[in-house]
Amino acid sequence: MILLWIILGVMTLTAALILAWPLFDSRRFKNDSSFALAVYRDQLAEINHDAARGILDETQARAAQIEIERRILALADAPKFQPAKAPAPLLIIAMAVVLPLGAFGLYLHLGSPGLPGQPAQGLADSVAASPELQALQAAVEKAPTDPAAWRDLGEGLMVARRPNDAANAFARALGLGDRDPKLQSRYGSALVLASQGRVEDKARAAFAAALAADPTDPIARFFTGLAKEQGGDPTGALTDWLALERDLPADVPWHADLTQNIDRVARGLGKDPATLPGRAPAANATPQAGGAPSPSDLDAAAKMSDSERQAFIESMVGQLAERLKAAPDDLDGWLRLAKAYSVLGKHDEARAAWAKAAALAPTRLDVQLEYANALIEGSSDLSKTLPPNFAETVTKIRTLAPDNPLGLYYGGLVARSQGDKQAAKDMWLKVLALIPEGSAQRASLQREIDSLGP
Incomplete structure (x- = not known):
């Protein structure tokens, strides 16, 4: 030797x-x-x-x-x-x-040359996943403009614990036209994992897009709260997480992680986690693990079947609706409930929720516009009759922002229903000037203007 x-x-x-x-x-x-x-x-x-x-x-x-x-x-x-x-x-x-x-002498003194070599875990994982990833990469090369192929590749890279590459694949799928809000949430999750738990600007934008399409998305809601905490707003994070905890079914894998984060932030703010307003006693149980949802938890939430996801959303929406009965002045709660009902296609329930929100925020233009849109949602012929409260809501909108394009269009609807065709035409011509040439929206509005006569 x-x-x-x-x-x-x-x-x-x-x-x-x-x-x-x-x-x-x-x-x-x-x-x-x-x-x-x-x-x-x-x-x-x-x-x-x-x-x-x-x-x-x-x-x-x-x-x-x-x-x-x-x-x-x-x-x-x-x-x-x-x-x-x-x-x-x-x-x-x-x-x-x-x-x-x-170096040779130091190794003989401190090292253990007799021990057998150990393979690097990351390399072993990469090799184990390589056949599947090669197949997914081949699918992408065969159909480089297919968003589904890029999305599948992203999922495979997440399994292989390569979140940075997964984020790039998800971004490509989004760029090719995949508009599934779950993909936005998945993209944001990959970005967070790639940045070692930091919610950077791109991830925040992805979660915001996911919530705009599906306000009940639990992963997006959790990381939006985490972004607030990391941005120096622990109070905002605590508010978001408490609302999520109330809506989240207890059997979700990372429920305990959410509970621990709430307890941690509450103590940092000098508050007793057990006495936070509206918190259920069961929420104060000691969690088994800490931190944000793990990659396996994110996978479990993202891979729900359509029926499981529908049941999950229905459960969360039902819990939110029950909670608002006891807190009727919670504007943010009514906004979330209204958007959730809209996603579920429950237009009557959404309309009622928007009415509550509009009453609580009479000077918020965005809320009044959403309420007006909810009022006419599903109407077959607005040239004959307009729903109750629509004209009143449009008056509020026009007072808050006289030149708002959507407000001008709604104002034209009201003026036409009242027989004032000239006023309707004047408002709609202002809107028409803002719509790009050759677009379907411009052609549709032009037909409505022409229908008013000379």
């Missing part, structure tokens, strides 16, 4: 001396412009290849090409040769002899 270590040591020393020998040469060396030029040419070819496959759009490809071409032109100004500075002999000796021998 000793002989083996001596032989290995001699081989290491010989290799080090061979590698260090060129350092003694102090002649003028040629710069690396040729090598850099070859690299830049390869990059240009790769950009053209990605553009042809649809991975880069035309704008992105052109921007990358311009940057590389600028670097190629910069090479022309570089000197052809650069003088090499001869290094100190003592430095070369230290690099070639002392450091290898010192």
